[in-house]
Amino acid sequence: MKPTLPPFAAFLQFDTNSANQGLEKIRQGLSRLSPPPGALIALPELWARGIATADLREQCGQTPELIVALQKVARDYQCLLAGSLPEEEDGQVFNSLLLVDGDGVVGRHRKQHLFAPMGETIHFQAGPGPVPFSPSYPLLGGLVCFDLRFPELARTQAAWGTQLLVISAQWPQARIEHWRTLVTARAIENQLFVLACNRVGLQSCIEFGGHSLLVAPDGTILAQGDGREECCEGAHLDSGLLAEIRGRFSTVVSRQELRKTVLGADDHPEEL
Numbered sequence: 001m002k003p004t005l006p007p008f009a010a011f012l013q014f015d016t017n018s019a020n021q022g023l024e025k026i027r028q029g030l031s032r033l034s035p036p037p038g039a040l041i042a043l044p045e046l047w048a049r050g051i052a053t054a055d056l057r058e059q060c061g062q063t064p065e066l067i068v069a070l071q072k073v074a075r076d077y078q079c080l081l082a083g084s085l086p087e088e089e090d091g092q093v094f095n096s097l098l099l100v101d102g103d104g105v106v107g108r109h110r111k112q113h114l115f116a117p118m119g120e121t122i123h124f125q126a127g128p129g130p131v132p133f134s135p136s137y138p139l140l141g142g143l144v145c146f147d148l149r150f151p152e153l154a155r156t157q158a159a160w161g162t163q164l165l166v167i168s169a170q171w172p173q174a175r176i177e178h179w180r181t182l183v184t185a186r187a188i189e190n191q192l193f194v195l196a197c198n199r200v201g202l203q204s205c206i207e208f209g210g211h212s213l214l215v216a217p218d219g220t221i222l223a224q225g226d227g228r229e230e231c232c233e234g235a236h237l238d239s240g241l242l243a244e245i246r247g248r249f250s251t252v253v254s255r256q257e258l259r260k261t262v263l264g265a266d267d268h269p270e271e272l
Contacts, residue, residue, distance in 0.1 A: 003138050005164055005242075006040040006080065009193065010234020011212040013225040015201030016050035016170070023048075023069055029232040030077050039234070042212075043083025044199035045145050045170045046095065051203055053123045060088035067098065067105055075102030080137070083197070084111070084144050084168045092125040097142045097168050099134050107134025109142035113150055120146075130156040133166075141192075145169040148182050148196075151189065158190040159258045163242055167196035173209035173228065180211055187215040191246050193237060200228045217245045 012029035016022060026043065035041065046052075048066055049059055063085045074081050080101050087096040087110075095114075099107030110127025114120035130153045133142045141162030147153050154165055165186060171179045179198065187194040193216060200210040212225035214235055222235040246252065 005139055005193070005237050005239045006038050008036050008039040008234055008236050009042070009164065009195045009214055010035060010039065010223070010232060011042045011195060011197035011214065011225065012044075012232045013197060013200060013210050013212040014044065014047075014230040015208075016044050016047050016199045017201050017203045023066070023073070025230070026070075026073060026081070030073065030079070033232050033234060035077060035079055035234065037078040039077075039079045040140070040164070040166070040195065041079055041081050041234075042166050042195045042197035043081060043168060044197050045084045045097075045168045046086065047083040047168075047199075048085060050199070050201075051118065051170065053119065056086055056093055056123055057088065060086050060093060063087055067100060070098075070100045071102060071104050074100050078102070080106075082107075082140075082142065082166045082168065086124075093123060094127055095120070095124050095144055096127075097144050097166070099137065099140065099142070099166075101136075106136040107140065107142070109133050109144065111144035111147060112153055113146045115146040132160050133157065133162070139163040141165045143167045143186075145171060148179070148186065151186065154186045154190050155253070156258060158192060158252050159255045162190075162192060163239075164193040164195060164237070165190070167194065169196065169198045170208055171198045173207040176209035176211055179209065180213065183213050184215050184219050184221075187217055188219045189251060191217040191251055192242065193217060198225070200230055217242050 014025045084097045095111040097109040141157035183196045214223040223233040
């Protein structure tokens with residue numbers, strides 16, 4: 001069967017600084033959205049606890065339970081949920097963007113670029129190179145927050161066939177115009193849809209900026225968050241629009257071209 005884009009995509013923009021309230025906020029947001037079957041719903045980065053590194057290993061122990069709970073929600077609403085949680089593997093902790101449907105985790109992107117000013121390089125391990133997000137959903141790609149500033153990550157996933165890029169973030173209000181500009185740029189330069197969910201709220205004296213976005217391959221804003229307020233918004237996706245835009249002229253390179261022009265012929269052969 002030929003892979004298809006989700007018929008509908010949306011973000012649940014909320015404050016993650018409330019332990020044990022994330023799941024309830026997800027349920028409430030989905031209840032308000034009433035998304036059609038097969039919809040893709042993006043959640044903020046580290047949506048269960050926000051930035052809380054003091055008990056990070058304990059949080060990792062809770063992640064399997066949260067995945068089971070997300071799986072049930074995804075099954076109830078017949079949707080896909082994408083948001084990041086801390087995961088531990090072989091003694092290392094990763095910030096993992098997890099794609100969950102009614103069967104469990106079907107895709108994973110581990111944050112590539114750790115944000116040193118927030119201490120991420122101390123507490124987390126960077127993920128491996130930008131490989132396909134999900135064999136089950138080959139048209140979907142993923143980034144986590146600071147990854148957005150590195151265009152080659154989106155470029156590589158576009159070369160793999162990504163047509164919709166999901167971004168889970170905790171982006172500060174102080175640099176919110178960077179957020180809006182970069183999200184839109186990733187859509188335009190790779191001619192794909194971008195679904196970007198950013199948290200709101202205040203934590204450790206940092207205000208987070210919201211302004212979540214759903215952007216079309218030509219840069220058109222299809223849905224956007226209400227500034228710094230909690231909200232849920234979405235829109236139907238037109239796969240014909242993507243084909244039309246790429247049909248006029250294409251900026252999407254093949255994996256072979258990417259190796260030669262961007263990464264270098266001998267770089268990252270295992271990814272490309």
